[in-house]
Amino acid sequence: MSFSTIRVGVGRVILVAGILVVLFIPYLLWGTGLITARAQQSLRQQFVVTQRLHHETTPLHPPAASTTQPTVAPPIAAPAPGGAVGILSIPKISLSMVIVEGTDAEQLRSGPGHYPGTPLPGEAGNVAIAGHRTTYLHPFYNLNELVPGDSINILTVQGLFVYHVVSSQAVDPTDVAVVAPTPTPMLTLTTCNPRYSASQRLVVKATLAADVLAGTTASTPPAHTSGSSSGSEATSTTTGSVVQGHWWQAIVWGILVAALITGIWVLGLRLRGRKRIGVVVVGLVAWLALVYLFFGALAPLLPASF
Numbered sequence: 001m002s003f004s005t006i007r008v009g010v011g012r013v014i015l016v017a018g019i020l021v022v023l024f025i026p027y028l029l030w031g032t033g034l035i036t037a038r039a040q041q042s043l044r045q046q047f048v049v050t051q052r053l054h055h056e057t058t059p060l061h062p063p064a065a066s067t068t069q070p071t072v073a074p075p076i077a078a079p080a081p082g083g084a085v086g087i088l089s090i091p092k093i094s095l096s097m098v099i100v101e102g103t104d105a106e107q108l109r110s111g112p113g114h115y116p117g118t119p120l121p122g123e124a125g126n127v128a129i130a131g132h133r134t135t136y137l138h139p140f141y142n143l144n145e146l147v148p149g150d151s152i153n154i155l156t157v158q159g160l161f162v163y164h165v166v167s168s169q170a171v172d173p174t175d176v177a178v179v180a181p182t183p184t185p186m187l188t189l190t191t192c193n194p195r196y197s198a199s200q201r202l203v204v205k206a207t208l209a210a211d212v213l214a215g216t217t218a219s220t221p222p223a224h225t226s227g228s229s230s231g232s233e234a235t236s237t238t239t240g241s242v243v244q245g246h247w248w249q250a251i252v253w254g255i256l257v258a259a260l261i262t263g264i265w266v267l268g269l270r271l272r273g274r275k276r277i278g279v280v281v282v283g284l285v286a287w288l289a290l291v292y293l294f295f296g297a298l299a300p301l302l303p304a305s306f
Contacts, residue, residue: 012265016258016261020257020291023291023295024295024298027292027295027299028134028135028295028299028302029134029135031292031295032109032135032136032137032299033135033136033137033138035109035136035296036109036110036111036136036137037137039100039109039110039111040097040098040110040111040137043084043098043100043110043111044084044087044098046083046084047084047086047087047098050079050084050157051157053157054157054158054214060155060159060160060212060214061160061212062151062153062160062162062210062212063162063210063212070161070162070185070208070209070210070211071211071213072122072123072124072185072208073120073122073123073156073158073159073161073211073213074123074158075119075120075123075124076120076123076157076158078101078114078116078120079101080101081101081102081104081107081116082100082101082102082106082107082110083100083101084098084099084100084101085098085099085100085101085114085120085121085156086098086099086120086121086154086155086156086157087099087154087155088112088129088139088152088153088154089152089153089154089155090146090150090151090152090153091151091153092145092146092150092151093141093142093143093145093146095139095140095142097111097112097137097139098110098111099111099112099113099114099121099129099154100112100113100114101113101114101116102114102116103115103116103130105246105300105301106300108130108131108132108136109136109300111131111136111137111139112129112130112131112139112140112189113129113130113131114127114128114129115128115129115130115179118179118181119185120156120158121154121156121161121187122154122156122158122159122161122185122208122211123185124185125181125182125185125186126179126180126181126182126186126187126188127185127186127187127188128178128179128187128188128190129187129188129189129190130189130190130191131143131189131190131191132191132192133191133192133193133195133196133202134192134195134196135299135302140189140191140202141195143168143189143191143202143204144168144193144202146165146168146204147165147168148164148165148166148167149164149165150164150165151163151164151165151209152164152165152187152189152206154187157214158213158214159211159212159213159214160211160212160214161208161210161211162208162209162210162211163186163187163206163207163208163209164206164207164209165204165205165206166205166206166207167204167205168202168203168204168205169202169203170193170200170201170202170203171200171201171203172200172201173198173199173200173201175201178190178201178203178205184207184208185207185208186205186206186207186208187205187206187207187208188203188204188205188206189203189204189206190202190203190204246297246298246300246301247301249297250294250297250298250301252297253290253293253294253296253297253298254294254298256290256294257287257290257291257294260283260286260287260290261287263283264279264280264283264284264287267279267283268280
């Protein structure tokens with residue numbers, strides 16, 4: 001094999017790698033949203049079914065004004081990891097998404113994630129929810145626009161809970177104190193800061209201001225006993241195995257991507273005319289499909305909440 005052949009081969013590898021990098025950026029910003037959109041549709045259906053098991057699905061609306069102390073909901077069992085917790089609605093930033101139980105990479109692909117070990121929305125203590133800022137439908141993209149007094153509504157099987165923002169701050173990613181237990185019912189939303197970076201965490205704090213409890217028609221699930229862990233600790237054992245699985249998936253899909261583009265190149269050199277064009281067109285379509293799957297395994301390896 002001549003030096004010229006090696007140089008051409010290396011050049012093609014660099015070119016393909018550059019194309020993959022260029023394609024990966026729009027995939028992160030928009031392609032990941034397709035994954036989340038499908039998951040959100042399934043979670044909404046799941047939440048409706050869960051509501052029907054607990055009470056009549058009569059629409060609940062935030063009270064116009066509340067002069068009384070809101071009622072704290074009794075503790076109930078948290079959904080299984082990946083299950084629907086409730087619907088998060090923030091009118092100020094036009095957000096309405098289903099909250100998923102769990103905050104590891106796999107669960108945050110489905111929507112904003114409830115920190116295991118913290119109370120469920122409406123319960124006593126510090127309810128903590130994390131969300132992506134720039135990928136996977138970027139639910140918390142405009143979280144920085146919230147100011148004291150803005151409303152955050154969460155609908156669960158226990159009712160509709162209205163929180164009012166009291167503060168917003170950027171902290172170090174290792175600062176787990178923001179999700180520590182509190183003596184009063186609060187809500188903590190966390191995401192990466194600034195946008196397109198995970199160097200900090202943007203933390204929005206809100207207090208429970210009003211609620212409309214739903215009329216229960218089914219037996220109440222047993223109280224959850226997950227304790228008061230910070231959430232990041234509660235998911236540490238599962239996150240490692242999930243990330244390891246994505247590494248293997250990314251490697252396998254990466255090998256297939258490289259093998260297919262090599263096959264297209266070899267066949268393209270051997271064929272002529274319409275056959276060559278046909279192989280290239282069909283091959284590139286198949287290659288892009290493999291690239292999409294490759295990116296799907298690679299994206300969860302990025303820092304959480306990116």
